Amino acid sequence: MKADAAAQQLLLDLQKLDTKAAQLDHRDKTLAQRVALDELKVRIQRIHDEHVAAGVIAGDLERDQARADSDVEQVRERATKDQVLLDSGQISDPKQLLNLQHELQSLARRQGELEDVELEIMDRVEGANAAVREFADRYAKATAEGAILQAEVDELLAEIDAERQNTIVDRKELSARIPADLLALYERIRVDGGGVGAAHLHRGQCQGCRLQLPPNEIEQLRATPDDEVVRCEDCRRILIRNAESGL
Ligand SMILES: [Zn+2]
Known part of the structure; x- marks a missing residue:
């Protein structure tokens, strides 16, 4: 294939743009902040789930506590009633009096037991509420961290996108x-050649595959007209010759 030597030189600029576009895509895909954000989102979800679960536990315990409070209250009311009756002097039957005193003793015992239960539940409610507060705190911190990270990611992606748009515009202009x-040949090789379609021949070395051309091939290239499109013997990429090619 023949192509104007100046047009062949443009392939190196085109290659630079295509390499830049590939780098931008890679940067987009592997953005450390986005990887961190994805991990953080998983953590936030986990904290949220733990927060909800802790809330359910605290709610159950609070219901237990209300029940324990009411149990204690019932026994206390009954004892008060009995005490009032005892103090009123209305009961004169000794057997009835004795029964009443026994009941008061047994109610006092029962009240003591129920109050122990009540205290134990209160302790557990306190612990559960502390856990809820801790998860709420951790959730707030993680979501705040997430918002900062999201803003960073958005900004970086906007930068990448702007650069990508510039590259597209430049490429269109250059391709024209x-x-x-020549462009079609370059495109075909670029697709097959891992993103590189044209390589500079620098001091006798193909910059596409780093092959150092043997002296006889260099000699041959020296005799090849400038408008002849040459390819690397090894990687088959278009070899671009210029003043630094060592020919
Ligand atoms: Zn090569």
């Missing part, structure tokens, strides 16, 4: 100045 057949 390259003959269609």
Whole structure:
């Protein structure tokens, strides 16, 4: 294939743009802040679940406590009633009096037991509420961290996108100045060649595959007209010759 030597040089600029576009895509995909944000989102979800679970436990315990409070209250009311009756002097039957005194003793015992239960539940409610507060705190901190990280990611992606748009515009402009057949050849090689379609021949070395051309091939290239499109023997990429090619 033949192509104007100046047009062939443009392939190196085009290659730079394509390499830049590939780097931008890679940067987009592997953005450390986004990886961190994805991890943080998983952590936030976990904290949220733990917060909800702790809230359920605290709610159950609070219901237990209300029940324990009411149990104690019932026994206390009954004892008060009995005490009032005892103090009123209305009961004169000794057997009845004795029964009443026994009941008061047994109610006092019962009240003591229920109050122990009540205290134990109160302790547990306190512990459960502390856990709820801790999860709420951790959730708030993590979501605040997430918002900062999200803003960073958005900003970086906007930067990448802006650069990408510039690259697209530049590429369109540059492609228009390259003959269609040369451009098509470049595109085909680029797709097959891991993103590199054209390589500079620098001091006898192909910059696409780093092959140092043997002296006889360099000699051969020296005799090849400038408008002849040459390919690397090894990687088959278009070799771009210029003043630094060592020819
Ligand atoms: Zn090569």
